[in-house]
Amino acid sequence: MGIVKIRKALISDLESILKIYEYYVTNTAITFDTKIPTIEEFNSRMEIVFKKYPYIVAELDGExxxxxxxxxxxGREAYDWSAETTIYIKNNMKGNGIGKKLYETIENISKAQNILNLYACIGYPDVEDEYLTNNSVDFHKHMGYKWVGIFQKCGYKFDRWYNMVWMEKILGEHKPNISPVIPFPQFSPEILSELGLE
Structure with a gap:
């Protein structure tokens, strides 16, 4: 495998990103989306993230x-120092360390933004099946996330009920008079480079 480059996502990446996501919508219960979002819907989702948070891609040989x-x-103001994470890897590229590289970059950016808590919302089966395994929970454990809660049978997909778990990672110390969160678009090219983004 060649060198994986991590960079900021662009709106021009939309179709490539959506193509990765389509697999998970159609073939898994990793996402609770049951229909593939339209280009317009997916564009709106990306635009919302771009206003304040990092959206990054892993690129290998231009793909x-x-x-x-x-x-x-x-979404309430008092939650500003917390953020929810999302990650997807092209199905045939899992197990190559790409997820770890993406998450390490996201964590570094979040620390630079003054975010203290990261949360992952993860589909979780009572019994592993062809649509959902424990791999995502195991990955997050490996990345230092702790299990903090479960919602029982709250997602219905492929004629089956699935649970959802929350996992949490604390990035820093919770002190009074905390500095405000810095929106990601305010980061200079020099800071982005220090954070490992090309």
Missing amino acids: IVGYAYTHPFV
Whole structure:
């Protein structure tokens, strides 16, 4: 495998990113989307993230092979120092360390933004099946996330009920008079380079 490059996502990457996501919508319960979003819907989702949070892609030989981003956790102001993570890797590229590289970059960016808590919302089966395994939970454990809660049988897909779990990673110390969160678009090219983004 060649060298994987991590960079900021662009709107021009939309179709490549959506293609990766389509596999998970159609073939898995990793996402609880049951229909593939339209280009317009997916564009709107990306635009919302771009306003404040990082949206990054992993590129190998000019091809996007994975992506990750953070977005608001709940959305009220007091939650500003928390963010929810999302990550998807091209199906035939899993197990190559791409997810780890994306998540390490997301964590570094989040720390630079003054975000203290990261959360992952993960589909979880009572019994592993062809649509959903424990791989995502195991990956997050490996990345230092802790299991903090479960919602029982809250997602219905492929004529089956699935659970959802929350996992949490604490990035820094919770002190009074915390500095405000810095929107990702305000980062200079020099800071982006220091954070490992090309």
